[in-house]
Amino acid sequence: MLQRQFRGMSPMWREMEQLRREMDRLWGELAAPFEAPALRGYPAMNVWMNENGAVVTTELPGVLSDNLDINVADNTLTVSGSRKPEELEEGATYHRRERAYGTFTRSFQLPFKVDPQKVEASLNNGILTITLPRAEEDKPKKIAVRVS
Amino acid sequence: MAEETKELQMEQAKKQELLEGDAERTRSRLVFVPRVDIYEGNDAIVVLADMPGVAPEAVDITLESNVLNINGYVTPQYPEGYSLAWAEYRIGDYQRSFTLSEEIDQERIEATVKDGVLRLVLPKATPTTRKIAIKGA
Numbered sequence: 001m002l003q004r005q006f007r008g009m010s011p012m013w014r015e016m017e018q019l020r021r022e023m024d025r026l027w028g029e030l031a032a033p034f035e036a037p038a039l040r041g042y043p044a045m046n047v048w049m050n051e052n053g054a055v056v057t058t059e060l061p062g063v064l065s066d067n068l069d070i071n072v073a074d075n076t077l078t079v080s081g082s083r084k085p086e087e088l089e090e091g092a093t094y095h096r097r098e099r100a101y102g103t104f105t106r107s108f109q110l111p112f113k114v115d116p117q118k119v120e121a122s123l124n125n126g127i128l129t130i131t132l133p134r135a136e137e138d139k140p141k142k143i144a145v146r147v148s
Numbered sequence: 149m150a151e152e153t154k155e156l157q158m159e160q161a162k163k164q165e166l167l168e169g170d171a172e173r174t175r176s177r178l179v180f181v182p183r184v185d186i187y188e189g190n191d192a193i194v195v196l197a198d199m200p201g202v203a204p205e206a207v208d209i210t211l212e213s214n215v216l217n218i219n220g221y222v223t224p225q226y227p228e229g230y231s232l233a234w235a236e237y238r239i240g241d242y243q244r245s246f247t248l249s250e251e252i253d254q255e256r257i258e259a260t261v262k263d264g265v266l267r268l269v270l271p272k273a274t275p276t277t278r279k280i281a282i283k284g285a
Contacts (some may be wrong), residue, residue, distance in 0.1 A: 044161040044237035048230035055227040059161075059200035059237060061264035083156070086196060089189045098183040099198055102154035126200035126264015129227070 042104045043079070043128075051140075053133040054110055061126035062099070068123065070130060072116045077132060080105040113138040161236070166243055178240025182220065182266075186246075193250060193270040199242045200264035207266060209259050216246045220266065 048055040056077060060068070068081040085101040113135040120131045166179040182197040195218075199207075202220035210217045220242035226232075251273040258269040 039158055039161055039236050042156045042158050042161045045234070046232065046237060047234035048227045049233040050230045054233070055230050057227075059264070061198040061200040064263065086185065086187075086194075088187060092187050092189040092194075095186040095188060095193075097185050099185045099196060100154070100156050100160045102156045104156040123263070125203050125261075126198075127225075131227075 041106050043106060045106065045108055047108070047110075051134075053112075053114070053131065056108065056130045056132065058106075058128045059126060060123070060128050063123075063126070063128075065123045068128070070119070070121050072114050072119050072132065075110045075113050076107055077110065077114070077130065078105065078107045079128070079130075163237060163240075165240075178238055179243050180240050181244050182218070182242040184244065188250075191272055193248070193252070193272065195246075195266070195268040195270065197242070197244065197266040197268070198264065199261070199266055201239065202242065202261060202264060202266070204261040207259065207261055209257070209268065211248075211252060211254055211257065211270075214248045214252075216248055216268075216270075218242070218244050218246075218266065218268070220261075 043058040043060055046057045048057070058079065060081070060083075063081050063083050067084070069079070071078040071080075080103070082103040083101050110132065114132045115135040118131075118133040122129050160183075164181045166181050182199050184198075185196040187194050195216075197218060197220075199220040199222075201222040201224075203223070206221040206223070208217075208219035208221070222239055222241055224239045248270070250270075253271045253273040256271045260267045
């Protein structure tokens with residue numbers, strides 16, 4: 001489909017284009033749960049939240065905890081690490097190589113300030129789970145309404 | 149080695165969904181095709197498969213008339229009391245099949261799962277036809 005914008009686009013054509021885009025958006029919304037989510041880098045991250053903080057999970061198969069670095073500064077979480085390639089015996093040859101090796105760095109900005117002292121991380125079956133509690137001073141203050 | 153300093157690309161984080169064949173699965177859950185490395189050594193074929201979230205006891209491997217089936221089942225663990233705010237990957241089982249051209253000694257197949265990676269060692273069967281050396285006169 002022609003995506004380029006023409007300078008001299010007729011109003012009718014523009015309207016058609018708008019309608020098409022609107023339809024695409026609607027279809028997109030309907031199909032959204034079945035589509036692959038938007039990726040921003042490696043590794044892919046899922047973020048869970050509640051009023052007290054967030055839990056970030058990522059899939060890191062074959063990454064050892066010794067080769068993993070987790071940093072938290074203010075509201076930014078940075079996960080970096082590496083995956084080492086398998087050491088092959090002499091004379092062995094690859095039939096397939098789909099798994100990548102190397103280094104990675106990924107930062108994620110949270111909508112709140114994290115208490116770095118309370119951050120916990122665990123690596124289980126290749127899934128990294130990081131619990132990021134919200135800093136106490138950053139939490140919303142509840143204001144009680146006094147009844148007079 | 150250049151390979152070790154290579155940066156892992158976003159492509160690697162993408163999970164390929166398994167296309168349904170003739171036989172449908174009884175469990176309605178997402179199924180992904182795990183990325184694999186397969187290499188052949190002198191006396192075995194080694195399969196490495198990325199299956200994050202699969203526990204060692206949740207792997208099913210069958211070898212029937214040269215078709216190797218790998219199944220990995222994931223028990224999704226969602227953090228309690230939290231709701232999903234941002235999602236980049238989906239959770240599902242893993243399934244992949246290979247046809248092996250080499251004769252495999254089924255009795256000695258070894259499978260281990262560690263850190264979400266399945267390692268399958270398929271020892272080559274010792275050939276029944278022996279090469280006969282001809283003695284020189």
